[in-house]
Amino acid sequence: MFKKIMVSWLGLFLVACSSVEVSKEAPELSAGMLMKEYKIGVGDLLQVSVWRNPDLSISVPVRPDGKISVPLVGDVVAAGRTSPELSQELAKGIGSFVRNPEVTVIVTDPRSANYLQRVRVTGSVKQPQSLGYQQGMTVMDVVLQAGGVTPFGVANGALLYRQTEHGLKVYPVYLEDILEEGKLETNYELAPSDILTVPERVF
Numbered sequence: 001m002f003k004k005i006m007v008s009w010l011g012l013f014l015v016a017c018s019s020v021e022v023s024k025e026a027p028e029l030s031a032g033m034l035m036k037e038y039k040i041g042v043g044d045l046l047q048v049s050v051w052r053n054p055d056l057s058i059s060v061p062v063r064p065d066g067k068i069s070v071p072l073v074g075d076v077v078a079a080g081r082t083s084p085e086l087s088q089e090l091a092k093g094i095g096s097f098v099r100n101p102e103v104t105v106i107v108t109d110p111r112s113a114n115y116l117q118r119v120r121v122t123g124s125v126k127q128p129q130s131l132g133y134q135q136g137m138t139v140m141d142v143v144l145q146a147g148g149v150t151p152f153g154v155a156n157g158a159l160l161y162r163q164t165e166h167g168l169k170v171y172p173v174y175l176e177d178i179l180e181e182g183k184l185e186t187n188y189e190l191a192p193s194d195i196l197t198v199p200e201r202v203f
Helices: 002-016 083-094 139-145 173-183
Strands: 045-050 058-059 065-071 074-077 103-109 119-123 127-134 159-162 167-173 195-198
Touching: 002 058, 045 065, 058 065, 065 083, 074 083, 083 103, 119 139, 119 167, 139 173, 139 195
Parallel strands: 119 195
Antiparallel strands: 045 058, 045 103, 065 074, 119 127, 159 167, 159 195
């Protein structure tokens, strides 16, 4: 069932991307791709710090209802917001009691499902996968987790789709060279939301 859903979703994605030109350059992996503004989720542990007011500074988990309880302010919705957004909201509330408060919110333990940024391996692999992103993971890592290429897959025809600040980029990946010959030129390091797809051989 999962495989059928993945294949259907991939078909729609590839139709939308059919006009995108395949890049001849190696993909860039910018810090911005790895550090997209994280949205706080249920279960995350937050450190709320109010400068020069240690009594108001707390470590607090995000409750199942998406809220946290903060001194002087009470319950505040945290889930779905970024740390700067929540900091601003708390500063407004605390500002009714403390003059010009400087509030900082840091996610010290990101436990929510939002933390599991994904990379996807689709097409002619044995087990199409949607995998939790881990910094440093490569094309070879995710293909091995997907069980490798099927006998009907065109390993050296694989494509890596990456959304960049300049739009969608597509890069050729030579999986046969990587897996069979140890040529690692296209064993690219992956970024969150990358999609690697292996086409099926046309007889």
